[in-house]
Each structure stands twice: as structure tokens, then as C-alpha cells.
Amino acid sequence: MDRTLAGDERTMAMLWGLRTQPTRGPRPTLDLDRIAQAALGIADKEGLAAVSMQRVASDLDVTKMALYRYVSSKTELLAAMIDLAIGPPPDLSQVAGGWRARLEEWARLLSASWRDHPWIPGATMGRRVMGPNEVGWVEAAVAALADTGLDGTEQMDSVLLMSGHIRNTQSSSSAGSFPWTTDGRLSPTLADVFENQPERYPALSKAISSATDSGRREDPREYGLRRILDGLELVIAARSAV
Amino acid sequence: MDRTLAGDERTMAMLWGLRTQPTRGPRPTLDLDRIAQAALGIADKEGLAAVSMQRVASDLDVTKMALYRYVSSKTELLAAMIDLAIGPPPDLSQVAGGWRARLEEWARLLSASWRDHPWIPGATMGRRVMGPNEVGWVEAAVAALADTGLDGTEQMDSVLLMSGHIRNTQSSSSAGSFPWTTDGRLSPTLADVFENQPERYPALSKAISSATDSGRREDPREYGLRRILDGLELVIAARSAV
DNA sequence: GAGACACTGTGTACGCTAGACACAGTTTGC
DNA sequence: GCAAACTGTGTCTAGCGTACACAGTGTCTC
Numbered sequence: 001m002d003r004t005l006a007g008d009e010r011t012m013a014m015l016w017g018l019r020t021q022p023t024r025g026p027r028p029t030l031d032l033d034r035i036a037q038a039a040l041g042i043a044d045k046e047g048l049a050a051v052s053m054q055r056v057a058s059d060l061d062v063t064k065m066a067l068y069r070y071v072s073s074k075t076e077l078l079a080a081m082i083d084l085a086i087g088p089p090p091d092l093s094q095v096a097g098g099w100r101a102r103l104e105e106w107a108r109l110l111s112a113s114w115r116d117h118p119w120i121p122g123a124t125m126g127r128r129v130m131g132p133n134e135v136g137w138v139e140a141a142v143a144a145l146a147d148t149g150l151d152g153t154e155q156m157d158s159v160l161l162m163s164g165h166i167r168n169t170q171s172s173s174s175a176g177s178f179p180w181t182t183d184g185r186l187s188p189t190l191a192d193v194f195e196n197q198p199e200r201y202p203a204l205s206k207a208i209s210s211a212t213d214s215g216r217r218e219d220p221r222e223y224g225l226r227r228i229l230d231g232l233e234l235v236i237a238a239r240s241a242v
Numbered sequence: 243m244d245r246t247l248a249g250d251e252r253t254m255a256m257l258w259g260l261r262t263q264p265t266r267g268p269r270p271t272l273d274l275d276r277i278a279q280a281a282l283g284i285a286d287k288e289g290l291a292a293v294s295m296q297r298v299a300s301d302l303d304v305t306k307m308a309l310y311r312y313v314s315s316k317t318e319l320l321a322a323m324i325d326l327a328i329g330p331p332p333d334l335s336q337v338a339g340g341w342r343a344r345l346e347e348w349a350r351l352l353s354a355s356w357r358d359h360p361w362i363p364g365a366t367m368g369r370r371v372m373g374p375n376e377v378g379w380v381e382a383a384v385a386a387l388a389d390t391g392l393d394g395t396e397q398m399d400s401v402l403l404m405s406g407h408i409r410n411t412q413s414s415s416s417a418g419s420f421p422w423t424t425d426g427r428l429s430p431t432l433a434d435v436f437e438n439q440p441e442r443y444p445a446l447s448k449a450i451s452s453a454t455d456s457g458r459r460e461d462p463r464e465y466g467l468r469r470i471l472d473g474l475e476l477v478i479a480a481r482s483a484v
Numbered sequence: 485g486a487g488a489c490a491c492t493g494t495g496t497a498c499g500c501t502a503g504a505c506a507c508a509g510t511t512t513g514c
Numbered sequence: 515g516c517a518a519a520c521t522g523t524g525t526c527t528a529g530c531g532t533a534c535a536c537a538g539t540g541t542c543t544c
Contacts, residue, residue, distance in 0.1 A: 012431035025520025026510040052501065065503085066522050074502065122367045129429070135443060143445035152449035154465065161407065161466040168406030187371070189254035201377060203385035207394035218395060224403040227473030234472045267491025268539040295531065307532080308493050316531065 008129050011076045015083055015131040030060060032070050036080040040117075043081065048119035051081070078123060083131025085117045089140045099236070100229055102144035107166055107225055110137065114170050121167045138163075149239030158232055165228060169221035250371050253318045257325055257373040272302060274312050278322040282359075285323065290361035293323070320365060325373025327359045331382045341478070342471055344386035349408055349467055352379065356412050363409045380405075391481030400474055407470060411463035 013019060014032065038059045042051050053074060057064040071077045090109050092102045114120050141159040150158065186194070186208075198205035255261060256274065280301045284293050295316060299306040313319045332351050334344045356362050383401040392400065428436070428450075440447035 008429060009431060012429050016431055016435070018431070022512095022520060024510090024512040024518065026522080028521070053503085054501080063523055065505095065524080068503075069521065125364045125367055130432075135432075135446070139443040139446045142449050146445045146448070152452035155445075155449045156453065157462040157465040158469070160410070160462055161469060164410030164466075165403065165406060168402070168410065187250060187254050189251060189258055189260070190372075190377075193258070201381040203388045203397075204377070204381045206388070207384050207397045210394035211398065218399070220399040220402055223396065223399040224406075227400070227403060227477065228469055229473070230476045231469030231471070231473035234476075235469065264491060264541095266489065266539090266541045268493080270492070294529080296529080305494055307495080307534095310532075311492065 010072055011079050011129045014071070014076060015079055015129060017132075028069070030062065030066070030070060032080060033084075034060065035067060035070055035077065036084045039077055039081040040084055043085075043119050044117055048123055051078075053077075075128075079129050079131065082120065082123055082128075083133045085120060086131070086133045086137065087113055088133055089136035092140050092144055099144050099148050100233065103141060103162060103229060103232075104225070106137075106141050106144060107162060110163070110166050111170060111221065114166070118170070121170050124167065148236045150236060154235070161228060162225075165224050166221070169224060252314055253321050253371045256313070256318060257321055257371060259374075270311070272304065272308070272312060274322060275326075276302065277309060277312055277319065278326045281319055281323040282326055285327075285361050286359055290365055293320075295319075317370075321371050321373065324362065324365055324370075325375045327362060328373070328375045328379065329355055330375055331378035334382055334386055341386045341390050342475065345383060345404060345471065345474075346467070348379075348383050348386060349404060352405070352408050353412060353463065356408070360412070363412050366409065390478045392478060396477070403470060404467075407466050408463070411466060 035056065039051050039056045042055055042059065053064040053067055056077070057067055060067075067077070071080070090106070092106060095102045095105050138156075138159055141162065142155050145155040145158055148155075193200060194205045194208055277298065281293050281298045284297055284301065295306040295309055298319070299309055302309075309319070313322070332348070334347060337344045337347050380398075380401055383404060384397050387397040387400060390397075435442060436447045436450055
């Protein structure tokens, strides 16, 4: 079990399948994949908060302490669950249209994949350990930028920018707008502020009323994505002009 | 205390100072602001996880149940703490250079403000209620875009894009790069993969080695910000050309 | 002034969490 | 055959958010 490894490195070894499995002892009734699968099912159906060691264990008909034979902490279980949920990366090499079309497809696929796992944005904030699937998605996007003239740092920063945008627009609500909304509608308190005290937030009040007037509700994710890709196109054009 | 209001609306009423304070009864020893301040101090010094009702209460020399006289749940306390941490929005009207210079300044100020509260990105994911300060920051950014020809929806989506980027690059690490790092360094396991099995992630391996070679570590936040602003500039130019 | 009322902070209790540890049972290598 | 290594279980602790009953305190009404 490589108990000598501490924390992150132990988790890395698990995620990347570097565990040496024992020869002696009783046959394990579980394996890491079944555990991660069970946790994933709970998270998808009932939300991330419903995933407790107890709950996962009971779904697998074992006691919660049995899980600790396969996973050193809940954090580690979540890491396994996240990489399982992210799933294998796509192959974009057949997408026609150059880097931009590939990144668009990449974003579309990533977003679609996350739609089934709405807890992912929240779970993938902060410091954590990446699994092979997640790195694979990064690889796919970086590969799309390989021949653009961007250097390695720029390629990775571009992917970081893209994936961050997907995460943001996936999370803040299912529609992906500001979190002042319940079901896409303004809270009564805020609606009152914008309507009856427009001088408090003049630009915002105006923007909101013009937005509700026109009604043409474009997807904030698409909007942001287009801006980002436009921005990338500029720097890429600059690089290849040199 | 407006007990009739449920959940979010109750929290809104608190954040926006719409609570009717009672006349009878003993003098309260606390007030919402002191509680939020105490919670904020704990979060800044010891992280968001250290903020428990017990801990906040003991810092204020009361029992934890006393806090529930001022706050209906921990979620509500966090909302108050977040808006306090975000702080009053800046006045950008004196910034010269048009919308782009204003948004750059806005991003710089927001990022600087969040630097003292590294827990904010994680705490502001998911669904929640916005306070007056947070709305004020949005107002400041929307105001910068008021005369650009963008419609209300586009203005708000642009601000969402900007703030999301700040949050992403603030959180994933203090340096703001991919979360495969401990102290900005690759984990031994990943370093091994990229060095000894470059065929597994060819584009990424190449990008990483070229990045470490050049060493010119540009800030991923600045990089992304520039791309976003460039993208916005394009659409704004298109709007004003019409 | 007397009482009702509304509010205060406290103490106790409940169900939940992650995880440490000791233990008995099972499989394998020597 | 026996020791070593591993399994799942049961028990335990410390902590969490929060519901609820309670005694004390201030004010408003009569």
C-alpha cells in the first residue's frame, strides 16, 4: 500500500495505478474503481454533499472503515471520483478547421461531459491532485495549440484560461449567469433595488432592464468562449507574423 | 427578525440591512458586523475550514448558539463574511484611457483585494446570494462598459467572464497555474511521466519542457486577462463600427 | 407600578461527519 | 504447519451544524 508515501504522492500513486497489490491475505471484496463508481453515482444523483464515507460504504454493503483499505482519506476518494467523472479525453486530431475549431469542439465536449456532473466545478477548485484523464484533456487542448507558434507556457496558460471559463459558466447556475438568481430570476429584494433605486447601481440597472427588454438570451458561455478564442487568435496571428 | 422569510430571501434581507431591529428585550451583546468580522479574521488567518460556529463564538466570548440570534445558518454567516471581505467597490470614473484601462484597473484591484482572502474563490462557487459590496463591484465594471455599444446582456456577460478569470487564476494556486503542482513544482510522479514517458502526453511534455527551458514565467492571470480584453476589444469595435 | 410580551444568551441534546485503533478471520509464502 | 500479511468489522473520539427548552432582561401597555 506504500504507506511510506505521504499525502499527495500517495494519492498520485493511486490515481495513476502505481499501487503494488499484495499477494497474501483474503481476497478483497472491492476495488478502487467500484468505490469511485459508487461515489460518482451518489454525487450525480444527490449532489456532492451526499457523498460521505458512510453513504458510499452502505451502497457497497460494507462498513465505512473497509473503504480505508483502498483509500487513505476522503480527499483521495474524491480525487478518484473526479478523474472517473471527467472521463477519457477526446481525440481531436480528426477535427477539421485548425486550432480554433478543435478548441471549440474541445470546449463543447468538456462542457457536455460536465453537464452530467454539476458538482465538478465546485470540487475542482483549490489545490488538488490531477488524474490521468484530467491530464489527458489538457493534453488534447495543448495538442490543438501545438503548431500555432505559441510557446509552451502560452499554450498551457491558454488551456487554463479555457478550462477555467468552462468551469465558471458551468457552475454559477445551470444557465450560467450571475449568482443573484434563483431559477434564473432576480431575487425579490434585488429586483426591488434595481427597479426602485436605480440610482444605487445605475449602469447595472440599465443593463438589466435592457437585457430583459431584448430577451435575446445568448448563452454566457458561448459569449465568453468567443471572446477568448478571438483573443487567442490575435496573439497567434502575431506569433506567426514574426 | 422576519422569520417568515425563507432561506435566500431571509439572507438577502440580512445582507442588505433590511432587518427590523426589536425594541424590547435585553441589549444584544453582539451585532452582525462584529460576527462577520470575527469570522473573516479566522478565515484569513487559518483558512475557511477553520471557520466553525463554535470557533467564531469562542472568539467573541459567547456560546455558539448565541450566534443564531443574529444569523439563521452558517451559510448566512458565510454570505455576510464574503461581502465584508470583498469590500466596497472602487471608483473607476477617474481612470483615464477608456473602458479597457478601467477594466484593467478593476481586475488589478479585485485581484489585490482577493489576495488577502485566498479562500474567496472557493467560497464563491456555486449558488449563493450576493451582497451589496459584490453587486457594487459588478456595477463598477458594467459602468466601465456602458458606452461601448455592448448591450446589457453583453456587458454583464463580459463582467462575468472577467471576474471568473480572476477567480480561477487566484485560486488554483498562489502562482495561478495548473493544479498538478506543489509549491509550483511538478509532483515527482508527474515529472516522471513527462520525462520518461513523453509519448503518453506528447504535446504537454513538449510544452512543459519548453516552458521550463525558457524560464520566462509570465503570470497566467495577466496572459489570460490580455486575451479576454483583446477579445472584448474586437466585439466592441464591431459594435461601434455599425 | 404591574404584568405581559419579546427578546437575550445558555445548556443540553441529536444526528451526522472523518478517521484512529484493536481485533478476528483468511489467504499465501516459506 | 506456521508466520506474515492482508481483509472487513466494531468501537471509539472529537468535531460539526442546529433544534429546543429555559432563565434572565428590557420595554410597552394598562
